[in-house]
Amino acid sequence: MATDSMGSELQQRDGSTLQFDSYPRNREVREEPAATALSANLCPPPPSMQHSYRLDQRLHMLRDEVRTMTRDKERGEQVWRDRLQRCQRQLKAKEEEMSRQSQYFENFKTQLQHKISLARDREQSLQNRIYTLEKQLLDMTVSAATGLTKISAEREKERKREKRRGGWQWQSSVGNEREAEKDIQGGPVKDATQNPSEARLQDFILSLQEDLRVLLEREEHGMTERRRLMEQLQEAQENSHLLGCKVEEMKAEEQQLKLSESSLMEEAGELKEENQRLKQSLTDAAKHTATCPGTNTVSHAAMGEVLPPVHQLVAAESLQDNTEDHSSSAKSENPPKTFKQNNTSPQSLSLTKEKLDEFKPETWCSRGNLNMEESPSEESEALMEAYRSLGLGDDLKALQDQRDRLEVTLGKTQEQLRMMAQENTRLKLQLKKDTEKEEADAQQGSSKEEVSTLPTSDRGEDELVLALNQENRALAERIQELLAHNKLRRGDQEGANTSEGAYLRARGRQSHAEAGEPGTRVFDYRTHQED
Secondary structure (H helix, E strand, C coil), X not given: XXXXXXXXXXXXXXXXXXXXXXXXXXXXXXXXXXXXXXXXXXXXXXXXXXXXXXXXXXXXXXXXXXXXXXXXXXXXXHHHHHHHHHHHHHHHHHHHHHHHHHHHHHHHHHHHHHHHHHHHHHHHXXXXXXXXXXXXXXXXXXXXXXXXXXXXXXXXXXXXXXXHHHCCCCCCHHHHHHHHHHHHHHHHHHHHHHHHHHHHHHHHHHHHHHHHHHHHHHHHHHHHHHHHHHHHHHHHHHHHHHHHHHHHHHHHHHHHHHHHHHHHHHHHHHHHHHHHHHHHHHHHHHHHHHHHHHHHHHHHHHHCCCCCCHHHHHHCCCHHHHHHHHXXXXXXXXXXXXXXXXXXXXXXXXXXXXXXXXXXXXXXXXXXXXXXXXXXXXXHHHHHHHHHHHCHHHHHXXXXXXXXXXXXXXXXXXXXXXXXXXXXXXXXXXXXXXXXXXXXXXXXXXXXXXXXXXXXXXXXXXXHHHHHHHHHHHHHHHHHHHHHHHHHHHHHHHHHHHHHHHHHHHXXXXXXXXXXXXXXXXXXXXXXXXX
16 A cells, blocks of 8 residues: 555646646746656655745745835936936037027128128218219210300400400491491301200200209119119028027927937837836746645645645735645645545546636737736736836826827927928918019119119129028928928838737737637546556
């Protein structure tokens, strides 16, 4: 009988080791329950020592978990500290860049204002010069006319004086009559020659006055047109300055979005690493819970007791089930007696694959979150509480909300860029129309007039308009580049999201397929008992 009982115990121990060798665990974890089972078979320890041994194992596990949690916490604090320093450096560099750009725009604005003031002063001086020259021309024409009249009067007086000084010589009457006739005929001729010269002089003076009036009207019209063009130029400069400021703001927003996106990617990588660590810890816990029931079942089998289910043995790993261990140990003392009395009904242990699936990490972790609804046992509830205490679910929700907000802000930024591009094109068209109109007016004025008005000021205005057109073109090209860059980044992000979603769906289908495969491994001890 002793040899038969020893053989049955050895066969039960071999069956239990074969049963639990199906679990994926290390050689050390496999050898430990065998050694404990051998010691338990040789000299079965009392229940108090078994309970203290389980408590020591649990305490060792808790210490390891506390160490790992402290290391993870320190590592996370170091990562956040490095990230904060990096963000501060980037913010400082961005502020310096913004200050340099604002200084550049201020200097450019002051230079433009200085050039405009110089052009206005030049225009005013040229206008004053034209007025003085026209006045001098009018004075010269008037003085010339008055001088000619005075000269003709002086000549007439001189001729009369010479006649009076020469005296009269008595000649014959015929000679006197001839001289008288000559004098009578010479007077109307001299009056006729004097009258056409005065008429021509008056006509010349009137034509000069008419030309002066026309020139003054044209100058006044040119001044009004020049004022209008200067106002339009100033408005275009203000609009270009506003567009430049808006572009800088959008660049800053884009940089912030890039920084937030990089931080989100880093956080996602950290979350993935933490998820992998949690999966590894869960697999280790599952292996440990799989090894602990092996020792208990071997010891109970040595004493001829009935083995409890697997999920009850796993529940014994929590601190709250210590009283249940006492009650189960107290209750398990009666079945051996009944088993010894009633040998006709031996108990068999059946460990199915459905119960083993409860310890797989795929049933606990799916898509970065622990899914505890499929295994509503006590150990799953304890793991769920531990997962919630880490605050990973709230972090994932916060990350999703932040991602949605970033997508909304990106859409708004793209809409603003589109509006700015439309405004820039409209301004370019308006400036083009103004320049074309200016050129047409200049050509028409040059064909009708012979007087050129302010070539230097027109050249300066043309240069300013060309500079503004070039700046607007550069702004439009930069806006198009920003739009293309944002579109590419958005496409890359969508592709990454779709690939990640496909990978997670494939993993989910694989885990469900593995969970749905039928198959059980039943180890019956009835044959061993009969032997």
